[in-house]
Amino acid sequence: SQQGEEDPQALSIQEGENATMNCSYKTSINNLQWYRQNSGRGLVHLILIRSNEREKHSGRLRVTLDTSKKSSSLLITASRAADTASYFCATSGTASKLTFGTGTRLQVTL
C-alpha cells in the first residue's frame, strides 16, 4: 500500500499563481522528499526535508512538514507553464528505500 497520499489529485492554475499540494503519510519517517515528473520522463528530485525540520525553501519551492499530523505541503510560488508536471511525495523510514504517493498533476496555463 502507498505510504504517501497526495491531495489534490489534479490542480489547474494560471501562470503567476501559487500552487499548493499536500501529502499525508501513515508511519514515522526519517525524511520526506518531493519529486517532479514531466510527461514521459523519469522523476527528478526537488527537495528533501528531515523529520526534525519544519520548513525548507529552495528557489520558488517551499516545503513544510508537520510530523504530529503526518503531513507535508509543497508550495510553488509564481507558477510558470514549465512547472506543468506531476508531483510526488516520497517518505523514508530507516532504510534506503522510499515509498511514493500517487501524485498530483499540476497544469499551469498561460
Add this chain to the structure above:
Amino acid sequence: DAGITQSPRHKVTETGTPVTLRCHQTENHRYMYWYRQDPGHGLRLIHYSYGVKDTDKGEVSDGYSVSRSKTEDFLLTLESATSSQTSVYFCAISGGREGLERNEQFFGPGTRLTVL
C-alpha cells in the same frame, strides 16, 4: 544528470516470454532500484540492491527477479511475462555522492513495456 540509462526504452513482447531490462549507471552509486509506474498507483518498488550481489524484494516482486553482478548494472527479469506486467519501468540510484542524503534518488528515463 546522474548518468543513468535504461535499455531498451520500448519493448513489445508476448505473454509467456522472458524479458530482461537493463539499468546502467556511471556514478558508482551503491543503491539501485527498480520501480513500476501504473495509472492510479504511483511508483511501486519491485526490487532493490544495496551492493553487488546484494538484493532484496520490494512491494511488488512476484514474477520478477533481479541480478547485480557489478556496481554499474542492475538487471530486471520478467521470468514469464504476463499482460499485468505491462507498465513503465523506472530504474533509480542513490547513495553515491558526498553531501547527499543516502536515499535521495536519481531516476532513469524509463522503459515502456507492453505484454500482448
